[in-house]
Amino acid sequence: MLPRTSLAVIAYWGSAVVFAAAVFTLLLQFHQQRPVALEFVQAVVQDLPSDPNIQTAAAPGQTVALPHDWKTGETLSSHARYQFDLNLATAPDRLWSIYIPTLEMAPAVFVNGVFLGGHRTLDPDKALPRYWGRPLLYRIPNNLLQPGDNSIEVDVHAQATWGRISEVYIAPFEDLEPSYNARHFWRVTFLQITAASAALLGIFMLCLGLVRRDSTYNWFAGFSFSWSLHNLFFLTVHVPVSNTTWDLMIYFALAVMAYTASIFSFRFLGENKPRWEKFMRWTFASGGSILVVLSFLDSHSTITYGGFVWNLTMLVFGSYPAFLMLRHFSKNRDWQTYLLSLCYLLTLGTGLHDWSVQTGLGYRHNGMLMQFSTAPTLATFGMIMLYRFITALREADQTTKDLERRVEEKAKEIELSFERNRALHNKSMLAEERERIMRDMHDGVGGQLIGMLNQLDRSERKQATLANDMEQALSDLRLMIDSLDDVENDVVVALGLLRNRLQPQLDAAGIRLNWEVDDLPAVLELGPRRVLHFMRILQEAVTNSIKHTNATEISIRTHPLLLIEKTPCIAVVVSDNGHGGAIQDNGGRGVKNMRYRAESAQLKLAFVSDENLRTTVQVGFPVDT
């Protein structure tokens, strides 16, 4: 069994051979369709007395073999008359015709001196009709052919000095018509269809380019349009401008083809060739300018220069993308560059043929062939671009689906992660809160209870004192429970809770409370811990006032904005009308506790004394927190 690589080589090169054979067969068939008819394979070149200034293709009276091509000969001429003799035993009993498969460029046909068709006279102010490549079939009216000798004359008007005529056939009409129709289809109708298809393909590719926003499609559209124009120029018989101008248009269409094909190939292969592109543009501009100038000076030189130098240059430019395509194929062995390479080779091959026809280096009677490579090339290119478009769409679709799937997965992951984090956070919060409550219980109620137990054991203190301590422990516990309430970041709610606890103490002490509380801005992250510290500080301040100042009134005021230690705060201020000394308790231990609590809860605390040594306690939540 052959290894895979050998199979691939056979497949590729086998299909290349089949492709080439198919094209070759197509081309050959033009020449296989020889009609069953009398074939004139030689003619006598006649002088044209009506136009003595025009040189003839051959010396008058000279017998030439058909097909006759006078570009390859040494004689320069723009006009030739071929004369054929036809000897008939009897007069034809049905319609006969003359069939000329190809000539260059305009004919005039006569039988026994009677004009049958073509252009007997040419208007010097109008461009020469361009029949090249088109088969010609002329019906011979009944009774025009006589028994015995008949004279058939064919005038050929050439552009400049390049003229030719193929074999000439004469036979009953029904014998010649099939050959004429077949050749007409391939040389005219088929090319018209091709030109129209190329234009439609170009429009289609432009649309794809707009959808995909990919310039490769646009360059291919340009390639299709230029090829369509090139073929149309070739097919036109009666041109609206001079032949030289028309030829210039064909040359320029060819240049646009070469340029767009090159850029298309670069984009298709992902090759970046800015210098080559610039060089092509420069060459087209300068070469084109020379052509235009020449067309004004000497139409013959235009054709010579255009046919030889310009078209050869286009072939060279066209060879470069073909080379790149082949190189890419040799490296990657992909079917797309393989097919594109074949198409390029076909186009270049036919182009080279046409160049040899135009320069007279090759056999000229097959006419131009490059336009026949339009159909396979554009069909292949179009198919590949369509495939590329569909693949891109599928990939985009797949990518979208993948992205959606990944987004969904990520969303689930994030959701899970969020849930995990939330669970962890909750766990952590619970642990933190448990720890705080334990600490508060231990430091506050626990410590107080232990102290009371010790006192009971030692019977050091009076029952009344113990009861007070127990009451204090209970109050502490209530404050802790209050701090667990969700105060929703509202300091005023915390104050409300505090007052509820303070009022019995104040009532017992006979102290009036001025409650000057108003709405305050929300304090962010006002959690239980901060609330408890805040309430304890205020409670301590109030307790100190009750115990140490002999005050009869205590005021608690809210301030939406107050500077405490130079920091703007949402603040609460506790003041009294006592004689001062509120902060002189327990050797300053209460103040230390208050400061410790303020620091722990990120609160600002200040003690402001007036001239009467009355102390005002300011507690605030920094605004920036």
Added chain:
Amino acid sequence: MTNVLSVLILEDNQSTATQLMESIRSDPRLSLAGCCHTLTDAQTWLANGGHADAALIDLELPDGSGIDFIRTCAALPSPPCALVMTVFADEKHVLDAIEAGALGYLLKERDSNYVAESIITAHNGGSPISPSIARQLLRRFQEPQAPEKKLSTLTSREEEVLRMVVKGFSYKEIAHALSLSKHTVTSHIQHIYRKLSVRSRGEAVFEAIQLGLVDLK
């Protein structure tokens, strides 16, 4: 001569119960209708035709919750003015009790001299309230409700009173600020309590209808 209010005590702690009984006996405006130490005792006392103008109810009982007794009382033709006794007046316990039909709460304190005054105040239409409970009440009444529930809502004055309670203002201060009498303020609070109780019963009925547990035909 003013009527003497009969008071039922439901308290499992012997010491506290004794202290409360002493407080009631010592006030000529009050009389002791009974004292029970368990939920079962209290239910039996009612079943045996017991009647009181007011009831002091401890929530944590050995054989159940005082809230069940409040519900039983609320279902009576002339229910006693139920007051819950609590150490911390925490919102959960108090609100549950109010929803069940209690008209107030009493803080358990070392000194029980205030008890008699609180019972009389509550019976006369005044109920105590703490800022945290006021805030919870505001929340409850502000919850969006389905139109078909047709539950009672707060008047703007009641809402105003609650907002001031949340800020820690006393009844007297609220009355002064809103140009009302103190009695009106306390009445507002009791109305709110009743509304909450009615509301919670209404919600319960609505839910029961929704679940097909009650047939209105």
